[in-house]
Amino acid sequence: MKVLFLTVALSLFSILQAEDSTSEDFGFQGIYFVKGMMTDKDFHGEKKPKEMSPLIITPLDNGDIEARFTVNKHGKCKEITMLLEKMSQPGLYTVEEGKRRVRVEKTSVDDHWVIFCEGEFHGNQIRFAKLVGPHPEENLQALKEYKEMAKQRGFDETKIIIPRQTEACTPEQA
Template sequence: MKVLFLTVALSLFSILHAEESTSSGEVLEGTYHVNAIVADKEIPKEKRPKSFSPVTITLVNDGDLEFSFTIRKDGKCKEIKARLEKTDNPNEFIMNEGRYHVYTTKTSASGSWILFCEGEFKGKQFKLVKLLGPNTEVDPEALKDYQEFIKEKGFNEKRIISPKQEEACIPESA
């Protein structure tokens, strides 16, 4: 269960972006869906995320980003919030005092983003790439950009996971 939670949390930590991300002025802010995920290491089927709720991303304090999403754990709904800190490098963020680095790239499809996350977990390096979109359906143009990106980074296309989309639940504490 810890590995599943970490996979979901780290995956979503990588869903952030700075306001100077593109010359078009588009900003990664609002509600997004995780359309695809690929990791540099094989994730056992029983530990793969089965579904994702929408992610809400908010721009705060000089370009830092906060995101929130909900998960169901042990039959209960829990809200997860995290903050990524903007760095001096455009389109790069850090989390947990620099243990995780997140890089964002706008796709050619309107409202879709590629997020590349790398860091260390339990003494082992990992890399993860996600495709975020404004809709539950994957934009073919965004998917093509995503596939080209992961190929350039040396990821195995056969490891792409297209998670089921689920509605956000309402935490008991809300």
């Protein structure tokens, strides 16, 4: 369950800008969907993410980004909010006081981004590569480019997971 939570949490880290301008300059705000993900760790049984809710991205005035999403854990809805702190290098952010780093790279496909996350989670080092876009439908060109970019960074493209898109739950729901 910890790996599933990390997968979902790092998805949030993912929705970032790829250049040294504000997110608004690129239209990188609003709702995004995780269309594919890979990790350097194996998922076992229930830990393998099968579905994901949309990510809500809000750029902040200081260049940081707030990312929100919901998870339905044991029948209870929980909203997760993460603050991605902008670093001096364009497209690079930190989360949780530097425990994790997130790099975002734009693909050639309109409004599709590849997010590379790495860092410590519960004492273990882990890396993720995620493809995100503004629509839940699959885009074959974006997926192909994502696989190539991830492979260049040492990810095994055969471990790609394509999560089913679900609607966000509301924390009042049980």
